[in-house]
Amino acid sequence: MSELYPVRQMNADEFARERRLDEIRREAEHRGQLRVMGTRPRGAPFPQATPETGYYGIPLLKEPPWTWEIPLYFFVGGAAGAAAVIGAIADYTGADRELVQHARWIAAAGSVISPALLISDLGRPSRFLAMLRVFKPQSPMSVGVWTLLGFSSGAAAAAFAGFLRSRYGPSLPLSVLENAGQAASLAFGLPFSNYTGVLIGATAIPVWNRNAGDLPLHFAASGLGAAVGLLELIGHRKSNALQALGLGAAIFETWEGLRIESRSHEELDPLKHGLSGWITRAGGALSGPIPLVLRIASLFGGKRRSQSLRRWAAWSSVAGSLITRVAWVHAGHVSARDWKLPLQEKSLLHSNAGRQMKD
Amino acid sequence: MSVTAFLTDSTLCIGCKACEVACKEWNGVSQDELDWSGFSYDNTGAVGAETWRHVKFVEQAPVPGIGGNAGEHASWTFSSDVCKHCEEAGCLEACPTGSIVRTEFGGVFIQPDVCNGCGYCVTSCPFGVVERNQKDGRAFKCTFCYDRQKVGLQPACAKACPTESIKFGEIEHLREAAQQRVQELHARGMADAQIYDPEHSSVRGTHAMFIIRGDPRTYNLPPNPELPTVYLKKSWRSSAIAAGLLLGGTLLAFLTDGGHRDGRIK
Numbered sequence: 001m002s003e004l005y006p007v008r009q010m011n012a013d014e015f016a017r018e019r020r021l022d023e024i025r026r027e028a029e030h031r032g033q034l035r036v037m038g039t040r041p042r043g044a045p046f047p048q049a050t051p052e053t054g055y056y057g058i059p060l061l062k063e064p065p066w067t068w069e070i071p072l073y074f075f076v077g078g079a080a081g082a083a084a085v086i087g088a089i090a091d092y093t094g095a096d097r098e099l100v101q102h103a104r105w106i107a108a109a110g111s112v113i114s115p116a117l118l119i120s121d122l123g124r125p126s127r128f129l130a131m132l133r134v135f136k137p138q139s140p141m142s143v144g145v146w147t148l149l150g151f152s153s154g155a156a157a158a159a160f161a162g163f164l165r166s167r168y169g170p171s172l173p174l175s176v177l178e179n180a181g182q183a184a185s186l187a188f189g190l191p192f193s194n195y196t197g198v199l200i201g202a203t204a205i206p207v208w209n210r211n212a213g214d215l216p217l218h219f220a221a222s223g224l225g226a227a228v229g230l231l232e233l234i235g236h237r238k239s240n241a242l243q244a245l246g247l248g249a250a251i252f253e254t255w256e257g258l259r260i261e262s263r264s265h266e267e268l269d270p271l272k273h274g275l276s277g278w279i280t281r282a283g284g285a286l287s288g289p290i291p292l293v294l295r296i297a298s299l300f301g302g303k304r305r306s307q308s309l310r311r312w313a314a315w316s317s318v319a320g321s322l323i324t325r326v327a328w329v330h331a332g333h334v335s336a337r338d339w340k341l342p343l344q345e346k347s348l349l350h351s352n353a354g355r356q357m358k359d
Numbered sequence: 360m361s362v363t364a365f366l367t368d369s370t371l372c373i374g375c376k377a378c379e380v381a382c383k384e385w386n387g388v389s390q391d392e393l394d395w396s397g398f399s400y401d402n403t404g405a406v407g408a409e410t411w412r413h414v415k416f417v418e419q420a421p422v423p424g425i426g427g428n429a430g431e432h433a434s435w436t437f438s439s440d441v442c443k444h445c446e447e448a449g450c451l452e453a454c455p456t457g458s459i460v461r462t463e464f465g466g467v468f469i470q471p472d473v474c475n476g477c478g479y480c481v482t483s484c485p486f487g488v489v490e491r492n493q494k495d496g497r498a499f500k501c502t503f504c505y506d507r508q509k510v511g512l513q514p515a516c517a518k519a520c521p522t523e524s525i526k527f528g529e530i531e532h533l534r535e536a537a538q539q540r541v542q543e544l545h546a547r548g549m550a551d552a553q554i555y556d557p558e559h560s561s562v563r564g565t566h567a568m569f570i571i572r573g574d575p576r577t578y579n580l581p582p583n584p585e586l587p588t589v590y591l592k593k594s595w596r597s598s599a600i601a602a603g604l605l606l607g608g609t610l611l612a613f614l615t616d617g618g619h620r621d622g623r624i625k
Contacts, residue, residue, distance in 0.1 A: 010510060204487075241616035
């Protein structure tokens with residue numbers, strides 16, 4: 001390569017390795033002779049590489065390499081982010097102190113569990129720190145890890161300062177820390193509860209990027225349902241605000257389920273067929289119609305019956321949120337194994353745009 | 360210093376796998392399982408964390424043309440696959456650590472000492488090239504022999520290729536060479552010969568071009584690879600709407616809640 005000039009000279013070891021490459025080439029020249037004309041099986045179907053079957057149907061895309069921690073992280077992050085928002089708003093509007101405290105504790109628990117899950121997936125704590133070298137706005141993973149950092153610091157500080165205040169009495173530094181922490185957990189909790197939808201939406205996996213415009217909304221509703229459910233399970237089953245938020249989340253999730261079921265594109269098949277389809281349906285039913293019906297029923301009748309129904313709705317929403325995250329990750333695996341989708345002539349984005357124009 | 364590229368000419372490939380061996384030896388990549396996949400003489404199926412060059416064995420029904428396959432025999436072509444080193448690379452954009460960089464030669468390089476194994480590049484590669492090594496936890500792929508290019512050498516696979524099916528050089532020279540070669544093949548009756556270099560897709564071309572015959576899908580080459588960042592705008596818009604709804608909804612719920620002081624059940 002005359003255009004390239006050596007930056008430094010090779011040493012003896014490198015020369016030996018270079019000579020080895022020449023040897024490989026000579027050996028290939030000698031032995032690389034074609035004496036057969038491909039395989040000619042008798043009777044058996046002859047596997048062929050064709051435009052219709054791709055390269056023997058071997059998947060082009062790689063499956064997401066994430067372990068079980070990641071869907072759990074999506075669930076915990078969604079619930080914790082929404083809980084921080086509920087806690088802060090409840091505080092600012094002068095709601096029940098206990099509700100504020102419990103929401104804060106859920107957010108604080110999430111702020112500890114979330115990084116722990118990510119570190120467990122990565123293998124070593126130092127690997128988590130590697131993400132704090134840079135901030136890349138074009139990488140949802142980078143934006144997400146900084147959001148997590150801001151959220152965790154805020155939520156943990158607010159809960160810790162609140163705890164010290166209740167134990168040792170109020171003081172100015174504690175009140176500053178508590179308020180700043182709460183404000184940060186609100187500001188970062190809003191994106192933290194839904195960014196995981198962007199994270200999987202902006203990938204090469206067809207079932208995910210096909211839903212890039214809906215996943216953050218879907219995940220936000222799922223996280224809100226889980227946060228409301230957890231607060232109700234702790235005991236806040238008389239709060240009208242939580243009931244309203246739970247109804248809102250359930251209505252949105254019901255609509256999301258109908259949206260998935262009513263559209264027919266082969267990219268959406270993993271959400272409707274096979275094991276991943278049934279997990280998606282189970283998650284959708286538990287997050288949407290079931291809590292919706294239970295909550296509407298709880299609006300009528302006696303106090304005791306109402307609270308019991310709300311407890312069932314809460315369990316359903318929490319379980320539904322977790323199963324929904326598992327379902328989407330599982331569907332991503334199924335989608336990556338589908339060799340047909342990435343070999344489509346037309347870009348998914350363009351056909352998506354076409355769909356919107358037609359709608 | 361010049362911007363370089365690979366041009367892999369499948370009409371010259373004899374399927375000897377010298378490129379695979381040379382790549383493994385130079386880069387210290389571990390051996391593949393030596394089992395047959397059942398698909399012709401392919402034994403690895405695809406490029407991955409431990410297969411940075413992969414020879415595809417494309418067997419098709421007989422197609423007319425020159426190349427020894429005319430008539431009754433199945434058409435048998437080989438093509439050495441590799442990381443495409445996209446002009447706009449999904450893995451590079453997605454990497455949250457800054458481990459994946461664009462080298463001065465135009466290649467896409469994963470710095471192994473910075474990679475933290477988050478695996479986001481794996482889901483962001485429209486060609487399914489990057490893979491997480493199960494034993495090590497980090498992501499690996501073709502380095503474009505960055506170390507060799509640094510000292511003015513061509514990549515190990517190109518050096519070991521006995522038929523010069525794998526060409527390496529300045530990208531502009533190779534683009535011209537590819538045009539000439541395709542014209543030559545057309546003149547020899549291979550009307551289906553074409554260059555695979557998706558310049559009009561969102562990856563905006565590659566630093567690993569291919570000369571293939573017929574439909575790229577036969578070679579597991581996507582006709583329209585898509586850079587995942589094209590979905591960012593739509594997705595973040597949805598995220599912003601979701602955040603707004605959550606904030607507004609929560610405010611509304613608590614402001615309209617008259618009896619919120621009796622919240623907890625004892």
